[in-house]
Amino acid sequence: MELLEAIRxxxxxxxxxxxxxxxxxxxxxxxxxxxxxxxxxxxxVRFWVITDRExxxxxxxxxxxxxxxxKKLLPILRLFVARFKGEKGPRLFRSLRPALFNxxxxxxxxxxxxxxxxxxxxxxxxxxxxxxxxxxxxxxxSCYFGWTALLNRMSDWKKRLDIPSGVEIVDGIGxxxxxxxxxxxxxxxxxxxxxxxxxxxxxxx
Amino acid sequence: MELLEAIRxxxxxxxxxxxxxxxxxxxxxxxxxxxxxxxxxxxxVRFWVITDRExxxxxxxxxxxxxxxxKKLLPILRLFVARFKGEKGPRLFRSLRPALFNxxxxxxxxxxxxxxxxxxxxxxxxxxxxxxxxxxxxxxxSCYFGWTALLNRMSDWKKRLDIPSGVEIVDGIGxxxxxxxxxxxxxxxxxxxxxxxxxxxxxxx
Numbered sequence: 001m002e003l004l005e006a007i008r009x010x011x012x013x014x015x016x017x018x019x020x021x022x023x024x025x026x027x028x029x030x031x032x033x034x035x036x037x038x039x040x041x042x043x044x045v046r047f048w049v050i051t052d053r054e055x056x057x058x059x060x061x062x063x064x065x066x067x068x069x070x071k072k073l074l075p076i077l078r079l080f081v082a083r084f085k086g087e088k089g090p091r092l093f094r095s096l097r098p099a100l101f102n103x104x105x106x107x108x109x110x111x112x113x114x115x116x117x118x119x120x121x122x123x124x125x126x127x128x129x130x131x132x133x134x135x136x137x138x139x140x141x142s143c144y145f146g147w148t149a150l151l152n153r154m155s156d157w158k159k160r161l162d163i164p165s166g167v168e169i170v171d172g173i174g175x176x177x178x179x180x181x182x183x184x185x186x187x188x189x190x191x192x193x194x195x196x197x198x199x200x201x202x203x204x205x
Numbered sequence: 206m207e208l209l210e211a212i213r214x215x216x217x218x219x220x221x222x223x224x225x226x227x228x229x230x231x232x233x234x235x236x237x238x239x240x241x242x243x244x245x246x247x248x249x250v251r252f253w254v255i256t257d258r259e260x261x262x263x264x265x266x267x268x269x270x271x272x273x274x275x276k277k278l279l280p281i282l283r284l285f286v287a288r289f290k291g292e293k294g295p296r297l298f299r300s301l302r303p304a305l306f307n308x309x310x311x312x313x314x315x316x317x318x319x320x321x322x323x324x325x326x327x328x329x330x331x332x333x334x335x336x337x338x339x340x341x342x343x344x345x346x347s348c349y350f351g352w353t354a355l356l357n358r359m360s361d362w363k364k365r366l367d368i369p370s371g372v373e374i375v376d377g378i379g380x381x382x383x384x385x386x387x388x389x390x391x392x393x394x395x396x397x398x399x400x401x402x403x404x405x406x407x408x409x410x
Binding site (some may be wrong): 001002003004006007008010011012023027030031032034035036037040042043045046047048049050051052053054055082083084085086087088089091092094095114115116117118119122125126128129130131132133134136138139144146161162163171172184185186187190193194196197198199200 | 209
């Protein structure tokens, strides 16, 4: 698939088909993801790939339950944690629902050893974007799941998924075949979100 | 350009050519970047594009000087700031040098209002990867610059670049034509960095 076509046609898949995913396809997607840049080329990014349906189901429930516990604490969290302040907290929790994985037959977690570099989190997220685009190019669908970051507070689950205690999970991405067609939602226009600092005499917004 | 070819041929450009960049090309790159997903589709990502050579030169010096000041504090920072602990701090500062922008004729900063969402930083970095791939597809080169994050501590410069005080700058990317050809460095193999959690009975690494 052509690059710009892949970029513009990729969307967050809200419902995946039941069809399972061949491991070879997942490997191709991961290989592409590894071509993302990393700070000082240290390549700290690691992947955990979960395709066991039972494990996926249990993990989805565990994340949802953990999210509900946090939601109960929201009135306190809003006062003390920058991340949850103002309207941000309530808005975030509106996305908490039982079917967090949208029926994806595969979940890829990115993460890195927190001692590996100062930029490991960004390195992971750059790889996550490559991963989602590569999936698109191979005829698959993907969806970025923010709630998987809760895994960092769930040591029993980290153990179960073979994630070392020194590793921080950064991104979670569902992979699979999309059920049905859907257009990506419209985007803001470039001029709406861009400030130009151009040489004197150039056209300036 | 074909998607996987773009992903595999993109590299961090260490030296840009003197050739200036038409604004139309930068706009195309930004348009592609905006197709990255964002948490709850809130689209908080904003861009600042600097093509004024004088401003670029002064900013590059200012970031370098600010970095040198931090470097002097490193023995103390290593004790108290997780980000600089162990070998991470000294390794990071090895990348500090006067020519931080590699001669790029354009610098794109991504950032967002810190009150916009809980996931704005990841949203920016996902857009940054799309941006670098789109540049590759259009025959341009790019390089991710981590040191631009220092701008968040430089209120005089934020003012000069029209960056509101409530905005956090997340990524900095140099754009331009690469000077000379270079192959991207080899990547780790998928099996080296991946843990599989598969249904019982599947092949497992």
